[in-house]
Amino acid sequence: MLEAAFPVSESADLNQRLRTLEExxxxxxxxxxxxxxxxxxxxxxxxxxxxxxxxxxxxxxNSQLIQKATVNLLEDMHEEQGKLADTQRALMNMLExxxxxxxxxxxxxxxxxxxxxxxEAFSYSVSHDLxxxxxxxxxxxxxLLEDCAPRLDAEGRRYLGLIQDNAHxxxxxxxxxxxxxxxxxxxxxxxxxxxxxxxxxxxDDLARLTPERQLALRVGSVPPAQGDPSLVRQVLVNLLAxxxxxxxxxxxxxxxxxxLPALGGGAYYVKDNGVGFDMQYVNKLFGVFQRxxxxxxxxxxxxxxxxxxxxxxxxxxxxxxxxxVGQGATFYxxxxxxxxx
Amino acid sequence: xxxxxxEIVIVExxxxxxxLVTRVLQKHGxxxxxxxxxxxxxxxDFLLAPGSSADKSGRRGPKVILLDLKxxxxxxxxxxxxxxxxxRTRTIPVVALTSSSEQRDIKAAYELGVNSYVTKPIEFSRxxxxxxxxxxxxxxxxQLPSG
Numbered sequence: 001m002l003e004a005a006f007p008v009s010e011s012a013d014l015n016q017r018l019r020t021l022e023e024x025x026x027x028x029x030x031x032x033x034x035x036x037x038x039x040x041x042x043x044x045x046x047x048x049x050x051x052x053x054x055x056x057x058x059x060x061x062n063s064q065l066i067q068k069a070t071v072n073l074l075e076d077m078h079e080e081q082g083k084l085a086d087t088q089r090a091l092m093n094m095l096e097x098x099x100x101x102x103x104x105x106x107x108x109x110x111x112x113x114x115x116x117x118x119x120e121a122f123s124y125s126v127s128h129d130l131x132x133x134x135x136x137x138x139x140x141x142x143x144l145l146e147d148c149a150p151r152l153d154a155e156g157r158r159y160l161g162l163i164q165d166n167a168h169x170x171x172x173x174x175x176x177x178x179x180x181x182x183x184x185x186x187x188x189x190x191x192x193x194x195x196x197x198x199x200x201x202x203x204d205d206l207a208r209l210t211p212e213r214q215l216a217l218r219v220g221s222v223p224p225a226q227g228d229p230s231l232v233r234q235v236l237v238n239l240l241a242x243x244x245x246x247x248x249x250x251x252x253x254x255x256x257x258x259x260l261p262a263l264g265g266g267a268y269y270v271k272d273n274g275v276g277f278d279m280q281y282v283n284k285l286f287g288v289f290q291r292x293x294x295x296x297x298x299x300x301x302x303x304x305x306x307x308x309x310x311x312x313x314x315x316x317x318x319x320x321x322x323x324x325v326g327q328g329a330t331f332y333x334x335x336x337x338x339x340x341x
Numbered sequence: 342x343x344x345x346x347x348e349i350v351i352v353e354x355x356x357x358x359x360x361l362v363t364r365v366l367q368k369h370g371x372x373x374x375x376x377x378x379x380x381x382x383x384x385x386d387f388l389l390a391p392g393s394s395a396d397k398s399g400r401r402g403p404k405v406i407l408l409d410l411k412x413x414x415x416x417x418x419x420x421x422x423x424x425x426x427x428x429r430t431r432t433i434p435v436v437a438l439t440s441s442s443e444q445r446d447i448k449a450a451y452e453l454g455v456n457s458y459v460t461k462p463i464e465f466s467r468x469x470x471x472x473x474x475x476x477x478x479x480x481x482x483x484q485l486p487s488g
Binding site for chain 1: 355357358361364411439440441442443444461462463464465466468469
């Protein structure tokens with residue numbers, strides 16, 4: 001159609017132009033194709049960018065969360081820090097209190113040491129000074145009895161005897177009190193003690209003092225104890241001497257030393273069949289200078305059981321008694337268990 | 342009595358104790374062989390004085406010193422220390438005869454070399470017995486170095 005409308009030269013030119021056009025068209029198509037491709041690429045890129053942005057958004061959210069968490073953490077930390085400061089302050093106060101307490105304890109300790117020293121000086125002085133006048137009383141009464149007895153009547157001599165007895169009694173009281181105060185101060189050396197053997201030895205010594213009486217000690221199965229041997233010996237001396245003393249009115253004295261594992265975690269006991277005592281007065285038994293019998297009936301100063309209690313208490317043990325009038329008495333005591341070896 | 346001849350030296354500040362002990366010695370016929378000093382300074386003056394046992398002039402010293410521990414001026418422990426640290430009196434037997442049975446006194450006395458430690462009981466009849474036994478032992482039974 002185009003050939004018919006234009007002359008040949010023109011037609012060649014036209015062809016040329018047509019080809020060029022075609023080429024241009026093709027190129028354009030190519031370009032368009034390329035463009036399409038570019039567009040696809042661009043779209044992909046866009047998608048990727050969008051994806052990236054989305055990812056970035058998530059990251060941002062995450063980051064925000066982290067930031068918030070951090071802020072919370074910081075807040076918490078602040079709170080913790082406050083608490084820590086409180087704790088620190090409380091601790092400081094406690095330390096101050098402890099320091100104050102320690103100072104107080106220190107003061108109490110030095111006061112106690114002073115009192116102890118004074119007590120020691122006191123008992124030292126008693127030991128030296130209180131006995132001398134008594135010895136003089138006793139001595140001059142004796143001199144009077146020796147030198148002037150013929151000039152005195154029976155009543156006069158009886159009075160002198162009473163002075164003598166009372167001086168002796170007071171001397172005994174002083175000695176017992178001194179022993180009591182010494183025991184409170186004496187340092188303890190704890191070791192394993194064969195209680196059965198010790199009781200037998202003590203009893204034999206005591207029995208020798210009254211050879212006119214037939215005395216025997218029954219010793220049960222007793223475990224060893226842990227304690228200061230000289231102090232625990234004193235406990236047995238006092239308890240066994242009491243048992244011997246308070247059975248003197250019985251034709252057949254029975255004295256027993258035993259151990260009851262189930263009683264108070266394990267208790268030793270000294271049991272006799274002597275005059276016993278009224279349980280109504282059981283609390284008075286262990287007091288210093290407390291006596292349940294007249295001196296004329298049973299001799300003694302009333303310090304013996306106080307000493308027993310003092311020694312047992314110093315050993316972290318307990319002592320108690322059971323009895324009935326005319327039916328004997330039993331004294332129980334606990335001591336730390338003897339260590340093996 | 343000539344103090345220089347005393348066989349028994351008694352150091353005792355309590356005049357009643359001194360009198361009663363002297364009375365016991367009298368009964369044993371020993372009163373004229375004893376001298377009483379009422380404090381440690383007096384006793385040391387006598388024992389360490391020139392012409393006493395200590396100067397080795399040949400005169401014999403006491404056979405025993407009965408020493409109370411609680412004394413005025415200088416206490417018995419110090420007297421004992423001086424007696425036992427002086428070579429002139431070191432060998433004279435010293436018996437601590439005292440009221441105290443306090444361990445610290447007994448320990449201190451033995452550490453200083455006391456020859457015996459006796460506690461005076463309160464009953465005087467027992468004191469008399471003890472003093473009688475003591476002087477008999479130290480004067481008649483015990484052997485001392487000669488010269």
